[in-house]
Amino acid sequence: MIGSFFRVAWHVMRKDLTVEVRSKEVLLTTLFFAVSVVLVFSFAIVREGRAPDDVAAGILWVAVSFSGTLAMGRTFERERYNDTLRALLLAPADRPAIYTGKLLGLLVLLALVEIVLVPLVGLLFNAPILAYPGRLATLLALGTLGFAAVGTLFAAMLVRVRSRDTLLPVLLYPITIPVMIAGVRGTAALFQATPDLAMAQFWIGLLVFWDAIFITLALWTFEPVMTE
Amino acid sequence: MKTLNPLLIGLSAVMLGVAPWIINAAPYESTMGLVQKIFYFHFPSAILFLVAALICGVASAIFLFGKKASADGWAIAAAELGLVFGSLTLVTGPLWARKAWGVWWVWDPRLTSSLLLWMIFSAYLLLRKYGGPGSDKLGAGMALFGMANVPFIYVSVNVWRTLHPQTSVVPTLPTDMGIPLWFCFAAFAMLFVALLNLRARLEHQRARVEALYLAEDEA
Numbered sequence: 001m002i003g004s005f006f007r008v009a010w011h012v013m014r015k016d017l018t019v020e021v022r023s024k025e026v027l028l029t030t031l032f033f034a035v036s037v038v039l040v041f042s043f044a045i046v047r048e049g050r051a052p053d054d055v056a057a058g059i060l061w062v063a064v065s066f067s068g069t070l071a072m073g074r075t076f077e078r079e080r081y082n083d084t085l086r087a088l089l090l091a092p093a094d095r096p097a098i099y100t101g102k103l104l105g106l107l108v109l110l111a112l113v114e115i116v117l118v119p120l121v122g123l124l125f126n127a128p129i130l131a132y133p134g135r136l137a138t139l140l141a142l143g144t145l146g147f148a149a150v151g152t153l154f155a156a157m158l159v160r161v162r163s164r165d166t167l168l169p170v171l172l173y174p175i176t177i178p179v180m181i182a183g184v185r186g187t188a189a190l191f192q193a194t195p196d197l198a199m200a201q202f203w204i205g206l207l208v209f210w211d212a213i214f215i216t217l218a219l220w221t222f223e224p225v226m227t228e
Numbered sequence: 229m230k231t232l233n234p235l236l237i238g239l240s241a242v243m244l245g246v247a248p249w250i251i252n253a254a255p256y257e258s259t260m261g262l263v264q265k266i267f268y269f270h271f272p273s274a275i276l277f278l279v280a281a282l283i284c285g286v287a288s289a290i291f292l293f294g295k296k297a298s299a300d301g302w303a304i305a306a307a308e309l310g311l312v313f314g315s316l317t318l319v320t321g322p323l324w325a326r327k328a329w330g331v332w333w334v335w336d337p338r339l340t341s342s343l344l345l346w347m348i349f350s351a352y353l354l355l356r357k358y359g360g361p362g363s364d365k366l367g368a369g370m371a372l373f374g375m376a377n378v379p380f381i382y383v384s385v386n387v388w389r390t391l392h393p394q395t396s397v398v399p400t401l402p403t404d405m406g407i408p409l410w411f412c413f414a415a416f417a418m419l420f421v422a423l424l425n426l427r428a429r430l431e432h433q434r435a436r437v438e439a440l441y442l443a444e445d446e447a
Contacts, residue, residue, distance in 0.1 A: 150373060157369055162360035170354055174347035175373045213376050221369045224292045 005100070008093040012101025016075060017108060026074045027109055034067035034117050042124055056127035057187035061180055063117055064110070064140070065147060069169050071109050072151040075102060076159045085159060089226060099222040103152045110144050127191045135200050136190055142207035143183035146214050147176050153218040157225050179214075182206045236422035243415035247408075254408040263327035266320050268408050272416035273316035274342070278378065279420070280310030281345055284352075285375025288368035300364050301431035303371060305424050307352050313420070314346040341377070348374035 020026055041059045045051060079085040088098060118140070122129035129136060154171050158164040186203030189196040247268070257264035287303035290296050321339065322332040333339065352374065356367050 153369065154366075157366040160362045161355075161366060163358050167355055167359060171351050171370055174344060174351050175370070175377065177344055177347075178377060214373070217372055217376060221292060221372060225365045225369045 005094055005097045008091075008097035009100040009104060012088070012098055013104040013108070016102065016105035019078065020105075020109065026071050026078075027112060029074070030067045030071045030109065031113050031116055033070050034063045034113050035120065037063040037066050038117070038120055038124065051125045054188060054192060056121050056125035057184050057191050059125060060118065060121045060127075060187060061143070061184045063121070064114060064144060064183075065173070065176070065180060067113055067117075068106075068110055068144070068147055068151060069172060071106060071113075072148070072155040072172075073165060073168050075106055075109075075152075076155045080159050095223040095226055096219045099152060099156065099219065102156065103148055103218075106148050106152055107144065110148060111141075114140055114144065128195075131195060132190050132197070132200070135197070135204070136187065138204055139183055139186045139190070139200070139207065142204065142211055143179055143186075146179035146207060146211045147172075149211065149214045149218050150176050153222055153225075156222065179207065179210050182210065233422045233425050236418045236425075240415045240418040240422065243411065244419070247412055247415060250408045250411055255402075255404050257405075260328050263324060266324045268412045269416075270317060270320040270324060271409060272413040273313045273320065275413070276416055276420045277310060277313045277317050277342070277345070280306045280313060281349075281375055281378055283424070284310060284349075284371050285378075288371035288375075292365065292368040292372070297435065298432055300368065301428045301435065302424075303368065304353075304356060304431055305427035307349050307356075307371070308427060309420060309423055310349045311346070311353060312423075313416075314342070314349060317342060318346055344377060345374070348377060 038059060041055075041062070042051070045055060076085070079088060089095070091098070118129055118136070121127055151168075151172055154175075155168060158168055158171075161167065182203045186200045186207070189199035189203065251265050251268045254265065254268070256262065283306035284303050287299045287306060291299035291303060321342070325334070326332050348370075352367055352370050355363050355370060359366060
């Protein structure tokens with residue numbers, strides 16, 4: 001039972017990534033958009049050639065969430081455009097497994113984006129990204145997971161709805177703000193002049209809590225909302 | 229139900245009409261003075277704001293998992309009232325804060341999460357208005373996530389500094405402040421129940437008309 005769940009999830013993820021490797025559409029556009037967001041912020045806040053302290057964490061997370069929204073919208077848009085969503089849902093597989101596969105595919109893409117994004121923010125805003133790489137990676141992984149867990153569900157639900165492109169961010173941001181707050185505060189605790197490890201640890205704990213809630217709710221609601 | 233609504237509305241209208249005199253008669257709070265009296269409206273709307281979130285979330289869960297179509301009407305009614313009472317809370321709060329704390333707004337956990345909840349209600353209603361067909365299930369999913377956000381208020385209180393008075397203040401109020409408070413609360417609550425009833429009934433009737441149209445088309 002568990003084996004077949006993960007096998008379906010694995011196949012859905014591999015399918016998404018195979019399509020992506022061939023076209024590279026979502027990866028390249030998302031990456032470019034994330035870099036543009038960072039640059040827009042640089043132009044907005046840099047004064048006399050220097051960025052104010054303590055902004056790196058916020059910029060990093062805004063870039064992650066903005067570009068993440070773009071990627072989420074695209075992964076299901078592709079299914080809708082090719083009219084394959086129905087086939088995917090008709091497949092004799094658990095709906096939650098399909099959701100999990102979609103989520104994993106999105107996480108791989110976002111991880112690739114973050115691999116470029118984090119050094120860029122570190123470089124442009126003087127953030128000590130190598131001071132605590134393990135904790136920073138944990139924060140990013142957990143934050144992205146929580147954000148993408150809700151995003152994948154909402155993007156899937158929105159496929160059949162009018163004005164889906166505008167509604168995805170409208171629905172997603174208010175719901176995922178707790179994850180954003182935890183991510184930004186935790187990262188800021190690591191980036192400040194004297195890093196506050198206890199604080200970072202606290203926010204990591206809170207992120208685990210939120211991820212558990214969001215993933216449970218998403219697995220639970222995916223089945224009824226995707227049933228016509 | 230039908231006779232209950234006019235009764236509740238009439239009663240709350242009378243009580244809200246009398247409320248200014250009762251609030252006027254209540255004693256002045258020693259440090260904040262006159263401005264503290266906004267509390268008699270702020271507290272009831274804030275509580276009903278949370279109640280609306282709870283009703284919307286529970287009704288959505290029943291709609292989604294219990295497959296009860298009528299629950300959706302309650303969810304949408306609760307969401308609209310949540311927006312109304314949330315707006316009241318978010319307007320009266322800063323008015324009070326400006327006098328008591330010297331600023332309109334602080335990024336205190338309770339204020340932040342109230343704003344967040346208000347945003348979630350707005351997003352939900354935007355979805356219901358512009359989502360078109362199929363948005364009812366989506367909205368229900370969204371409402372469930374929204375309800376999960378409510379405890380965030382209490383999780384983060386200990387980490388952020390807080391200016392907002394604790395909820396434990398209310399039971400310890402002196403009687404001459406407590407009576408006007410619960411008087412206002414009763415008036416607000418009756419208005420809330422009546423509006424919730426009316427709005428849900430409107431939604432149920434709208435759904436029925438739609439079903440009848442569809443039946444007509446098929447016939």
